[in-house]
Amino acid sequence: MQFGLSESQRILKENARRFFASECPMSEVRRIAQTETAHDEALWRKMAAQGFPGVVIAEEAGGLGLGHVELAALAEEMGRALAPGGFLSTITAAAAIAAAGSRQYLAGIAAGTVKATVAFLESSASWDPEDVKMRGLTGEKRFVPDAATADFLVVATRESGELALYLVPRGALQITAMPALDLTRRLYKVRFENAGGDLLARGEAARRALERAFDVATVALCAEMTGGMQKMLDIAVEYAKTRKQFGRPIGQYQAVQHACADMLLWTESSRSAAYYAAWALDSASPPEASMAVSIAKSYASDACREVGNRAVQIQGGMGFTWENDTHFYYRRAKASEIAFGDAAYHRERIARMVFDQRLAGTTAG
Amino acid sequence: MQFGLSESQRILKENARRFFASECPMSEVRRIAQTETAHDEALWRKMAAQGFPGVVIAEEAGGLGLGHVELAALAEEMGRALAPGGFLSTITAAAAIAAAGSRQYLAGIAAGTVKATVAFLESSASWDPEDVKMRGLTGEKRFVPDAATADFLVVATRESGELALYLVPRGALQITAMPALDLTRRLYKVRFENAGGDLLARGEAARRALERAFDVATVALCAEMTGGMQKMLDIAVEYAKTRKQFGRPIGQYQAVQHACADMLLWTESSRSAAYYAAWALDSASPPEASMAVSIAKSYASDACREVGNRAVQIQGGMGFTWENDTHFYYRRAKASEIAFGDAAYHRERIARMVFDQRLAGTTAG
Amino acid sequence: MDLNLNPKERAFRDEVRAWLDANAPRDWAARRQAEESLNARFTYLRQWQRKLFDAGWAGISWPVEYGGRGASVIEQMIFLEEMARAQAPPMANVIGLGLVGPTIIAFGSARQKQAYLRKILSAEEIWCQGFSEPNAGSDLAALSTEARREGGYFVVNGHKCWTSYGWVADRCELLVRTDPAAPKHKGLTALLVDMHSPGIEVRGLRQMSGECEFSEIFFRDVRVPVEDVLGEVNDGWRVAIGTLAHERGTFGAALHVTYRRNVNRLVELAREMGRDGDALVRQKLAQCYAEIEIMRFNQMRAFSRIKETGVPGPEGSIQKIFWSELNQRLQQVAMEILGPYGQLAQGAEDAIDGGEWAYGYLRSRGNTIEAGTSEIQRNIIGHFVLGLAKSY
Amino acid sequence: MDLNLNPKERAFRDEVRAWLDANAPRDWAARRQAEESLNARFTYLRQWQRKLFDAGWAGISWPVEYGGRGASVIEQMIFLEEMARAQAPPMANVIGLGLVGPTIIAFGSARQKQAYLRKILSAEEIWCQGFSEPNAGSDLAALSTEARREGGYFVVNGHKCWTSYGWVADRCELLVRTDPAAPKHKGLTALLVDMHSPGIEVRGLRQMSGECEFSEIFFRDVRVPVEDVLGEVNDGWRVAIGTLAHERGTFGAALHVTYRRNVNRLVELAREMGRDGDALVRQKLAQCYAEIEIMRFNQMRAFSRIKETGVPGPEGSIQKIFWSELNQRLQQVAMEILGPYGQLAQGAEDAIDGGEWAYGYLRSRGNTIEAGTSEIQRNIIGHFVLGLAKSY
Secondary structure, eight states: OBOSOOHHHHHHHHHHHHHHHHHSOHHHHHHHHTSSSSOOHHHHHHHHHTTGGGTTSOGGGTSOOOOHHHHHHHHHHHHHHTOOSSHHHHHHHHHHHHHTTOOTTHHHHHHTSOOEEEEOOOTTOOOOGGGOOOBTTBEEEEEEETGGGOSEEEEEEEETTEEEEEEEESTTOEEEEOOBSOSSSOEEEEEESSOOOEEEEEHHHHHHHHHHHHHHHHHHHHHHHHHHHHHHHHHHHHHHHHOEETTEEGGGSHHHHHHHHHHHHHHHHHHHHHHHHHHHHHHSOHHHHHHHHHHHHHHHHHHHHHHHHHHHHHTHHHHTBSSSTHHHHHHHHHHHHHTTOOHHHHHHHHHIIIIISOOOOOTTO | OBOSOOHHHHHHHHHHHHHHHHHSOHHHHHHHHTSSSSOOHHHHHHHHHTTGGGTTSOGGGTSOOOOHHHHHHHHHHHHHHTOOSSHHHHHHHHHHHHHTTOOTTHHHHHHTSOOEEEEOOOTTOOOOGGGOOOBTTBEEEEEEETTTTOSEEEEEEEETTEEEEEEEESTTOEEEEOOBSOSSSOEEEEEESSOOOEEEEETHHHHHHHHHHHHHHHHHHHHHHHHHHHHHHHHHHHHHHHOEETTEEGGGSHHHHHHHHHHHHHHHHHHHHHHHHHHHHHHSOHHHHHHHHHHHHHHHHHHHHHHHHHHHHHTHHHHTBSSSTHHHHHHHHHHHHHTTOOHHHHHHHHHIIIIISOOOOOTTO | OBOSOOHHHHHHHHHHHHHHHHHSOSOHHHHHHSOOOHHHHHHHHHHHHHHHHHTTOSOTTSOGGGTOOOOOHHHHHHHHHHHHHTTOOOOSOHHIIIIIHHHHHHHOOHHHIIIIIHHHHTTSSOEEEEOOBTTBSSSGGGOOOEEEEETTEEEEEEEEEEEETGGGOSEEEEEEESOTTSOTTTSEEEEEEETTSTTEEEEEEOBTTSOOOEEEEEEEEEEEEGGGEESSTTOHHHHHHHHHHHHHHHTTTTHHHHHHHHHHHHHHHHHHTTOTTOHHHHHHHHHHHHHHHHHHHHHHHHHHHHHHHSSOOTTHHHHHHHHHHHHHHHHHHHHHHHGGGGGBOTTOTTOGGGGHHHHHHHHHTTTTTTTSOHHHHHHHIIIIITOOOOOO | OBOSOOHHHHHHHHHHHHHHHHHSOSOHHHHHHSOOOHHHHHHHHHHHHHHHHHTTOSOTTSOGGGTOOOOOHHHHHHHHHHHHHTTOOOOSOHHIIIIIHHHHHHHOOHHHIIIIIHHHHTTSSOEEEEOOBTTBSSSGGGOOOEEEEETTEEEEEEEEEEEETGGGOSEEEEEEESOTTSOTTTSEEEEEEETTSTTEEEEEEOBTTSOOOEEEEEEEEEEEEGGGEESSTTOHHHHHHHHHHHHHHHTTTTHHHHHHHHHHHHHHHHHHTTOTTOHHHHHHHHHHHHHHHHHHHHHHHHHHHHHHHSSOOTTHHHHHHHHHHHHHHHHHHHHHHHGGGGGBOTTOTTOGGGGHHHHHHHHHGGGGTTTSOHHHHHHHIIIIITOOOOOO
């Protein structure tokens, strides 16, 4: 048993950190966040050249063929750098395709020539597949991330009462921005009118593909949230060391110091949970992996909010300014808290597994 | 508008404080808490001589004929002194009798010759009158406070589907102790076998009398909890001022100092809420009063637990010893948190009023 | 103890309510959503305050001789609650009315009272408060803006920040260092500064919510006549403490009305979303409801005490902590209930209430920082209320 | 990263499990409820440890030469988990195994290792740890128990408190002041003291839960041979820090198994009470379940790190905070779910699980105090992990 990155995983992660530090410093993040779509094609191409979008795509399909721990390591660095744009959306769509047993578009995604997203939520804003009400390819989807820059969408819909997944080119879809708190990952409303698309899966297969895709996306998101928390912690600690009031660095006052300690505890615990879940996606049974994912997301959703709150508070007035980077992280943290189900949603998912279908003991339990 | 005790109320409260300081110091509390019933008849007689049990009983019935603000003021002092025994139980029973329009036993209660309690909870431990399942005067009641020293019990039961309240002399009832955390107010299981008793009220009248009695008792309890919180705060602050570590009084460290500040905030807020509810019992409409009571209890239930937790923590190892007085308060705080419905119970009661039957605006709202 | 209004207070309440029913503009909520310039909106608020002043509603508890009504702080509280109840626009001169005016009443010279108080009430002169500096936030006494005496003037140089209404203010209660050699609390002086003086530059300070609610103010050789010293020279700390006690103790007086309205709206939204049967939602909303009421009860107690003592004491920090942290909890509950919709910002077609909730969530982060951080409030309670040794 | 056990670890796990299946007594839970004397119970635990030792299960990660197994800390963790899983009785010599032994391995002389380590494993000699004093709790370096050098001995006078297993200990890792003139961290020495020496008096210290789990120890002219100095004279602080790092970093290793069992029991009770459909109860139990798992994940990471570095670092404070505060949350959730039944104590007819929950609730208050308060743990994280200036 070894809970820690292997040498090659560590190198991958360090490379990613260097890559984002040089290609996507905060000045770039600010610039891109103020564009219409918060997507920068040049950055995306460079990321693709590193193999990032294809990290878990099979080598035969042009990907790196690595595991979800590697995906988490990348996502953590993107979270730390606050990399804007459609990485997570594209990864989610790719996971749905792969989980449905298809290979369509995967090579393009791995090569960086194709971007994608998943259109799932409707006006009910419910993450429960039962609440997918759209019939066929006519209707409206909401809160679709990065739809404006996606080349195609994986669309969850209902046909003859059954869940179905379609691959639909963005083409002529009517896409409207839904301006929200997070400036670095944009949401859209997408209107379908007898849209054309390829059936990816239906019924139980669709449900399973979707569940898997959301589990993969949620793990990547949890790792990303961990990176964001780490950055907010680093910013706050740095400020606490240098800012002086009453003749001492404010980090010497326990109100501040203990808040920093709590931030560390939450960040490290989120990290443990995210990587455990990433490992479970590759190495545990599907229900165990889903459990690990919900554990990670329920915890990280609360933790990233609390870490963000402390990061703003510790910096006082400075933390509340636009000039300070914290609020960009804070905004994304709020969006991430909600995306793919908030803490209460995932706790209920855990309760369902615990109460309603006793799990086999986990590895050490 | 004047939110503060009047001159006469202040005198009443100060007298009560002096009385308990001299007649029921902590050494007495410890002694009485270690007796079988945690009741001391001599103390009870002295309290009666002060008029305490009859504070809200009408003058015609031998009481002081004062209001619930005065009751709260007394209860706060009893909470501060941790006065053991059946005051609250007796007050609850008296309130039920008065609310049912009867005068039976009230003179005896005011005179100190009669003690009483209310037998309500059953094995379900539910505070909802719908969950009273006992038929007639045969069956079992649980968690009945001070039953062993009560001269009679107000018993909630069901007759032909209707709620009914009976006055039952303790006489030959089978009473079994239920040892619990609180050492100063004991709980009992009471077994009824075709017991004899007088009908006090039935149906809607019984429900209303019970609701009123519980509202009165809950307000007294909230005030008592406030007194307990104040005492735990005082103990902790005193310790924080005198205990030195790392060359300074520990109260100078913000981890401790800010915990004390939070304790003060919770204590003062509980106090505001308890006295507001006490005032509302006398001066507002019944639904407004019930709302105020549930606001006070939902808040105080959480607050007294948190204040207790901080009081133990601040005193470190000392706070964890038997010799230290804190744990006697801590134990009662836990029992009080639960008695007459915990925070979640009262929040649901508030929700019912807010959601299901819009209240008229309160005074200033 | 009597929580009902007495006959005089009730008559006052009825009079305010009737007047507001007849006179309060109904378009304030809509105006806030509209794309109107800050200046235009502020002019509107100034006119509204003038109307209130003319009707005798400005400075309820101020002495009659300076244009006030000479009533008690209880009437002042009632007035604020009625304003909030009627959803009337706020008065323009928030800092002048709540902070500077009471401080001038307590510390000002006869001339200053005559010169400034009435114009605060009529909104003829808008005030701001120049206390915080980049290196003196919580540690206010560390401020370095200095004023040198030159003949009949003090000459001010320095840099203030986080100044509310700085961009529109005519005058400023400015805290400066006049004796650099004295220990840091001892060498301060409060000046009443004309913001139109040469050498003053005001810049907007953009917040995380995107707005510029606060300003930075730069002073370069700004001349202030010595007659505009408030209180005594080098006794500015005492003056500032007086101002801050008002900020903590009475500023939140009517917030419970606003909070209650927000929670009622959430109850409505929860019902519309079919979540009114959800036990979690019910618990959360009931908790909000209870805490708002308790804040109101605390406020009633505090005002009753101020009525007796004449001034807000250090226990006012309880109110400050309560309103700021409660609003953060309320905004979080709103986010939890509204789900993905909560994060939608102004301009989003499907945003609930025009994006107010997303804005309110971000804005609430400032509540525990502005007007004295929660940490400072807890220090005040620890030291000045509970008597613990200073932790800073 | 591979969270599966490797073949060697799996074989080890299987071996432990099989051995425990065959040998672990099944009556431990019942015994704890029974009215048995503390001494009788402890004798039982001693015998049980002896049995484990004879089978090679004591000191999994200790060097073979001192009776250990020479395996890694991962195997040590697996062993503790399997013990907890089997609900086997704990070993008797908790302090010797977890704290004193590893410290002797790190700092002890060849003679000390030979003399003491094997007897720790076999439970022949029970150890306690004499660090805390009435005036030196969090501020351990302020201790005043002193040892004067007299020929080949140190003569100890003073008073220790909060000593676990003090009432039954044969030996004590005692921290004393040997140089009163030196700055407070510098003049300390760690001694290995025979608890049967003349001049030692042990008294029970009664806790809020009613038990006497801890002791006070009084030393009057107690003579300790100089060869029983652990580490160097006046270098006791470094030794103590080593001991405390083990206390923080590895003591909670198997708690997740116990906590998980408690939560599973609550799930069962909630179902029996018909509350398994209550959304609040479901949220609370799921939250417990998630946090216990995360504690386990953190623990796995920590042990992986210790395996690399050889010693627990300051980040072990995260584990200490996590297990102590989580247990308090779990106990509170239990109280909320069990309602009035939760408060019933041992001896009450209707108490659930014999009053374990009421006891557990009270006992959990000590968790954030013992083994370094939560405040101290946050100081350690702030200063030693995050590099902030010392706050004390």
